[in-house]
Amino acid sequence: MTLQSDCCGVYFPNPIVLASGILGTEAGLLVRVARSGAGGVTSKSASPRHRTRHPNPTVLDWGYGLINAVGLANPGVAAEAPILRAAKAELQRLGVPLIASIFAETVAGFAFAAETVGRAAPDLIEVNISCPNVGHELGKPFALEPESAAQVTAAVKKATEIPIIVKLSPNVTDIAEIGAAVEMAGADAIAAINSVAGMLIDIHAGRPILANLEGGISGPAIRPLAVLAVYKLYEAVNVPIIGIGGVSTGADALEMIMAGATLVGVGSAVRSRGLEALGTIATELDALLAELGYTSPDDARGIAHVTS
Ligand code: SIN
Secondary structure: OOOOEEEOOEEEOOOEEEOOOOOOOOHHHHHHHHHOOOOEEEOOOEOOOOEOOOOOOOEEEOOOOEEEOOOOOEOOHHHHHHHHHHHHHHHHHHOOOEEEEEOOOOHHHHHHHHHHHHOOOOOEEEEEOOOOOOHHHHOOOHHHOHHHHHHHHHHHHHHOOOOEEEEOOOOOOOHHHHHHHHHHOOOOEEEEOOOEEEOOEEOOOOEEOOOOOOEEEEOHHHHHHHHHHHHHHHHHOOOOEEEEOOOOOHHHHHHHHHHOOOEEEEOOHHHHHOOOHHHHHHHHHHHHHHHOOOOOHHHHOOOOOOOO
């Protein structure tokens, strides 16, 4: 069985990729995840300037996954580029592609961030326009309207030759409409979904648990939402889709592929199954595809789309 997958002309040894955010910005951690069998790794989103995290508590395991409001803490793209360059050198030896994630407060900031991380020659750039955790500071995420999502996409596309993946938000009425807008504006691929906006309340303190009050929910609780988003996008766009949201087993990954995903992002499962989670999920996917009679992930992609 071959798990090899192609996304925007980049070869992935298997379709299971580390999602952005869960492991911070260190090169060593990205390389460790690649060594334990990931098909690709995504760095935490880096912004034009250094950002500190929100006050604690920023993350909670609430039993069905995580809720987080880290606040896009990162050292800034100028400091991040050499870290990515070091990671890339090692990842290249392992044959595992690097996806560099970027974030910015303005359209011009996104272009600057893309140009700067581009110097590290990542294989792909993820454009994170969908973080739900910085709204009070920066206003609505760009991913919430087709026009603003398209504006960022077009600006980043102009700023770099590296293929771009635009990461969409589930916190919208019609994700397919946003997907079509970013595809039209030049997105080479789409990642869906970012975390789902939510809140948990400490009933003893009588106030929200996270210092940021609201946060992004990830993990098993959001998987059906993510599968539906990928399913809808697959019917609306022609670019590859990276399906992200609650995947923690090979069966979950196959579900995403059957909905239409080319690659499958894994984040919160690293907390429940360890850094080896991605390699384990790839092995489980391999066995499951064989058991069900598929010869590759490509064979199973999109087959859940039924014509009524
Ligand atoms: C965060 O740093 O708050 C999470 C990043 C994201 O959801 O995009």
